[in-house]
Amino acid sequence: MAHSHSVLSFQSFTTQTLSADEIQLIESSVAQFGAPLLMLDCDSIRRQYHALNDALPNVTLHFALKPLPHPVVVRTLLEEGANFDLATSGEVELAAQEGVPAERTIHTHPIKRDADIRDALAYGCRVFVVDNLNELAKFKPYRDEVELLVRLSFRNAEAFADLSKKFGCSPEQALTIIETAQAWNIHIKGLSFHVGSQTIHPQKYVDAIRTCKEVMEQVVERGLPALSTLDIGGGFPVTYTRQVMPIEQFCVPINEALNELPETVQVLAEPGRFIVAQAMMSVASVMGQAEREGQMWYYLDDGIYGSFSGLMFDDAQYPLVTLKQDDELFPSVLAGPTCDSIDVIAEDIMLPRLENGDLVVGCMMGAYTSATATDFNFFKRAQTIVFNEHMVNSERLIG
CATH class of the missing domain: 2.40.37.10 (Lyase, Ornithine Decarboxylase; Chain A, domain 1)
Incomplete structure (x- = not known):
């Protein structure tokens, strides 16, 4: 209570x-x-959200509920104009209960049960993530309702949690997934990645962004529909007992790399810890x-x-x-x-x-x-x- x-x-x-x-x-x-x-x-949540929003001015921030799925956090960020990153049916339920418009959400768990997909679709969330052909096949019954992001893996031994150990595919596998989706009439909207929680060096993002740019170019070269979205994940660092780079400084090279993308590419991010840790x-x-x-x-x-x-x-x-x-x-x-x-x-x-x-x-x-x-x-x-x-x-x- x-x-x-x-x-x-x-x-x-x-x-x-x-x-x-x-x-x-x-x-x-x-x-x-x-x-x-x-x-x-709640004032700290507002400050952190706007600090990151200012540091990444051309990026749409989707708060990841995972680190602090509290109704007040959702309400506070909703009032500030945030979007939301959901990963489970429980998080979908929380967002729905707090009145989050479904079009302001994405569902980013790379591995889902059919019930998870159906729950998100019933709420109105349309954007999902896949990183393998087994997962892609789950969307055949829903091909007319969904837009998918293909998640790439970028290993990061320095991160608190190297999320690319468990999720993500290689650029070559991503191209196979995109080609297969085209054959199955499933819409691939773009790419995504997560360089790992509490990433200390922005170069990890820069390298991942540039690799994704290359994949996007290869998609066009193969005659496939151009990709319109890049989700750069979360992992933005905060200071616990070890000082980290100020966020405005941290994001300078990230913005420079993002500026190399075509203007038609919409960029998303999934901050969690950075918004709520302090x-x-x-x-x-x-x-x-x-x-x-x-x-x-x-x-x-x-x-x-x-x-x-x-x-x-x-x-x-x-x-x-x-x-x-x-x-x-x-x-x-x-x-x-x-x-x-x-x-x-x-x-x-x-x-x-x-x-x-x-x-x-x-x-x-x-x-x-x-x-x-x-x-x-x-x-x-x-x-x-x-x-x-x-x-x-x-x-x-x-x-």
Whole structure:
């Protein structure tokens, strides 16, 4: 359950310092709702969306629901003019419930069941992704209703998640798919790729864009209909504990590569993490402590199986800060609440001496946290509280 409030925007979600106003807000929220909590700031979502939109001025942004499929996130971005990237029938259902026009969506999961296709078509989504002939054949019954993007693979060992390991085809395979689609009277709209989550170097995009340009040229050379769309995926980086390039600088070479495409090519992107990562902070409470091998272990009421699931699934390193400030620091460990020994959030970190009930804040907690949290060991996942949604009745329950 989440409440919505209107407050000053959280300014330091990405830092390891909290302002007095933020500390007061955190403490009052815990007093009202208890811990653990996730605090979601809609103003941060707006800022990040417009920052990327400004950095990629000729690209249509489709927010990928996967990292934070929260109704408030969908509503906020819908009001800002965003489009949406859906990958499952559950995401289709959420978009439909929140009134997202189907023409502002694409369905980008490369592997689908027939029911997934039918659910998306019933909603009105028409653009899908394929990366192999087996998948292409699934669209034979729907050839008059769909437009397809062929996804290419570009391996990226530096990415948090090398999505081209699991999905995508070679340029040669893409041409075979496009030729086969022509024979089957299935419309291929364009190409897509995803260079991998949290990609640090923009050159990965540049190389992929130029390869896709070559494939588009080869399509025309073979006498096939020209492709009209290129989807450059997501993966735009954010700063956790390691500084990354500012997004406007990061996108300069990407824009230069995109300018080499024919003017008739429409360009899409699928940002997820970049939009929502810094929009949420977690608040956990110390529920117990013990000294082990010279370090203080603090057991929190949130952990790896909850909001910190990204430590396992996403390889993210979240900035952590305690509300208690003290000049004297001690080697410490932060552990989660479950009876599982892998449920450890951070080791060998320097913290002040904490007491039971003290609060520990995680920053940059918007992406792949609540989305992948569980109720393992029957520890309930953290409640989400929403700020700055700008509703008429700011205290209305929103789900």
